[in-house]
Amino acid sequence: MLENPSLNLSPREMTGFLIPIPQYPLYTATLALNNSTALPYYLNESDNWSVDSDELIKVIENAKAKGVSPRCLVLINPGNPTGAILKKEAIADLLTVAAKYGLVVIADEVYQENVYKGEFVSVKKVLMELQSLDKQGIYANVQLASLHSTSKGISGECGQRGGYMELVNFDPSLWSN
DSSP, rough: TSSSSSSSOOOTTTTEEEEESOOHHHHHHHHHHOOOOOEEEBGGGTTBBOHHHHHHHHHHHHHHHHOOEEEEEEEEESTTOOOOOOOOOHHHHHHHHHHTTOOOOEEEEEGGGGOSSOOOOOOOHHHHHHHHHHHHHHHOOOOOEEEESSOOOOSSSSOOOOOEEEEEEEOOGGGGO
């Protein structure tokens, strides 16, 4: 974890992933197995588990000051374990941070079929809207990996696993070889 980074970080440990807290422990476990650095950002419980983009910027700047290079922003929407839904405006703010710092966005949206209060808005939809209005090209290069699941929806069985992802704005040469 970033709180006590080693002074002799390996190249992998110098790569940081912003992850929400609380979160499904798969992210911290995967980062630990791959010697990468978790950069936790805390969800605001008193404001329906919202995300403060200013706090995100502080986490990024703090990591950079310690020699860790933030590369990715993980958004879990609806949240797991909170069930909270990110508002469209909050998603736009987070995508602005990602654009500013060149972060890949992983939108973990596997529970989108399980919304019982409020309206789910996908990160991809907000990104596409921002890009369509963007005259300066700020959002043109935001890379998004959008995750969904066939095992978490209304008819899904948690013991059965099935999922898929869509990559947006990634260079096609990444998967053509």
